[in-house]
Amino acid sequence: MLALTSPYFWYTTRATGMVALILFTIVVTMGTLVANRVGGTYVGRFEINELHRSLSIVAMLFLVIHILSTVLDSYVSTGLISAIAPFTSSYRRLPVAIGTIAFDLMLCVWVSSLLKVRIKNSSWRFIHWFSWLAFASAAAHSFLTGSDSHKPWGLAVIGLCVLVVALAGLWRFFGRPVRAAGRTALSPLARAPLAKTSNSRPASSQKVVRRR
Amino acid sequence: MIAPSSLPRLIHQTTRRPLTLVEHEQAFSSSGEVVDALKELEASGLMGRGGAGFPTHRKVELLRSQRSRTKYVVVNAMEGEPASHKDRSLIAANPHLVLDGAEALAAMIGAKHIAVCVAREFSTTINHMERAIHERQRRSQRGPLIELHTPPGRYVAGEESALVHWLDDNQCLPQYRPNRPNVLRIGQGVVLLDNAETCANVGLIARYGAEWFRSLGTSLHPGSLLVSVTGAVSHPTVMEVAAGTPIRQILEAAQADRDPQALLLGGYSGEWISGRNIDLSFDNAALKTVNASVGAGIIFVLPKSGCGIGEIYNIVRWMANESARQCGPCAFGLPSMADDLGLLLAGSKEAGAALRRLNEQASQIDGRGACHHPDGVVRFVRSSLRVFEDDIRAHASGRPCAGARGPRFATVPRLERGDELVWE
Amino acid sequence: MGVKRRPSTFVLKVNPILCDGFGHCAELAPELVNVDEWGYPIIRQEPTKINNAGAYESAKYAVRGCPRQALQIEKITDAQP
Secondary structure, eight states, X not given: OOOBOOHHXXXXXXXXXHHHHHHHHHHHHHHHHHHTTOOSSSSOHHHHHHHHHHHHHHHHHHHHHHHHHHHHBSSSOOOGGGGTSTTOOSSSHHHHHHHHHHHHXXXXXXXXXXXXXXXXXXXXXXXXXXXXXXXXHHHHHHHHHOSSTTSHHHHHHHHXXXXXXXXXXXXXXHTOOOOSOOOOOOOGGGOOOOOOOOOOSOTTSXXXXXXX | OOOOOSSOSTTOSOOSSOOOHHHHHHHTOOOSOOOOHHHHHHHHTOBOSSSSOOBHHHXXXXXXXXXXXXXXXXXXXXXXXXXXXXXXXXXXXXXXXXXXXXXXXXXXXXXXXXXXXXXXXXXXXXXXXXXXXXXXXXXXXXXXXXXXXXXXXXXXXXXHHHHHHHHHHSOOOOOOOOSSXXXXXXXXXXXXXXXXXXXXXXXXXXXXXXXXXXXXXXXXXXXXXXXXEEESBSSOEEEEEETTOBXXXXXXXXXXXXXXXXXXXXXXXSEEEEGGGTTSBSSHHHHHTTTOOOTTTEEEEEOTTSOHHHHHHHHHHHXXXXXXXXXXXXXXXXXXXHHHHHHHXXXXXXXXXXHXXXXXXXXXXXXXXXXXXXXXXXXXXXXXXXXXXXXXXXXXXXXXXXXXXXXXXXXXXXXXXXXXXXXX | OOOOOOOOEEEEEEOTTTOOOOOHHHHHOTTTEEEOTTSOEEEOOXXXXXXXXXXXXXXXXXXXXXXTOXXXXXXXXXXXX
């Protein structure tokens, strides 16, 4: 396995990690702006959406560089597999695992968004909610791994990012617009009984319609 | 026995309880002349009795041309329209007619499954249908599998895509169907969905042929119709009439008000006609001249003592509540129209503005939902504005009519709160 | 005799169930889409010519930009001989 000994890999890892965290903070905040229908008068809503999408590509790029430089670095022994499978790194097992989880989730969100036209809208929305969890894992990873989080400026940056996303999350929930499509669903306890024929047919006969 | 030669056909030889299978077969023994049921169906010109009036044989042809391996026949006996009682009455008289027709349709398209859908609130109807299905199964294990399903009795649950959505995925919500003609699907299988009365007519045509069917009714609108008469009647009635019967005759037979202010045809998403037009015959060609149609055979009679705006307000308010709330224009627009009608009814200062807004919103909402629920309400409101023009003008200038504070004649179910609404 | 007809007009169609009234379509394709008082799109029903490049581009942007993927371009082929 290619393992280079230059210290710049280590610096790259730390730097791109920080930048990725900041960028993802902005991406998540922009996502909240889109969901809460901000814009229309001075800045177009579609512009915020486009920024959200484009920035996520840049953030992902920094994240990938962060992971690659970690893997290639010989100073810490994290194999390529640790990029995807958590708990496989011998260096700081837990913090790296949390980072891996964050990357896995982020990858799912990102790929599902790239394939947005091809998948069902409800599936896309379901996966997209995990971006919040991905960010939380990323923040935890930054704090726990942090060669820089011990220093005051590192702590300040991480703290600020977490604060911004937390506020965005609160606003996302409490400031959400009134939706028409908020049809009320019954609780699962009140589901309708299945077909009511008194069946004298053998049990192997097929049900008429599918039930999920 | 000879084919029933005159009315009643569907509600033929009824007793106080539904006919059993044996009694049904005695009353409706086959004449043995019908060889090709499909050809007879085409020759009969039967039109759907669920409200849309689509020619039944064209639906069957469309389903026959589908190459899907699994095909279903769905019988729509939901009757979500509050003013309609005909499907329930039909099943209470003779559920085997409906099942005959369903089996005939299944044979025509090659379906092995039949699903009969009755709203779960109609426990009597459910019992009748259960018993009838059980009798058939005890008689013969061959033939298509018939099952009874009981979706919640919402207004839009009787819409065909909502019913199929329920059978497929346990949610009675209408679906977006942009391509016409669009075949309904449950999973990979295709669905032929017909109203219960249509199925009953198909069953009779399969027994007695097209010529017999066409012996009643007009040339453009053949056959007999089940008509529900409500409103200013001694009690709500369901009668079987030949298409083309003058409305005046129907009202007399139902012992309804002979000199009504207006009639609502086609249920709460139908059209009003003025009381002056009761000499028209009850078929599509005649009613088209006054911008109305037969629809599902519902006649609501508004007497001269009633207030048109009051009825319309109640109806639109309920219809707005029955929206599935999937589409913005329907979910927001219908309640807004109901509020404007309320202002109009009260004759308040803003009544004039409310009337203008009503007209604007009607044009805005029309056609912008996934199903035709908002279209129906818009059609209803537009016909109301036309037929009750004078009354509206009086209300709008602050002089509500005498009946405004009186009792309402149209039965509208209690409005449910948001958390009581049942969609699954 | 088997001549392939290219679509000459198109229409923008919205799936009203998926639509949640974000309004991005009205910003991206203002010549085709207007917004009603609740934020939902009112789309031009008459077909637009495909060689009206501006409108067609706008329509494509609108389809791409819709947060709920509720829009689709439906191309219509002329039925002339």
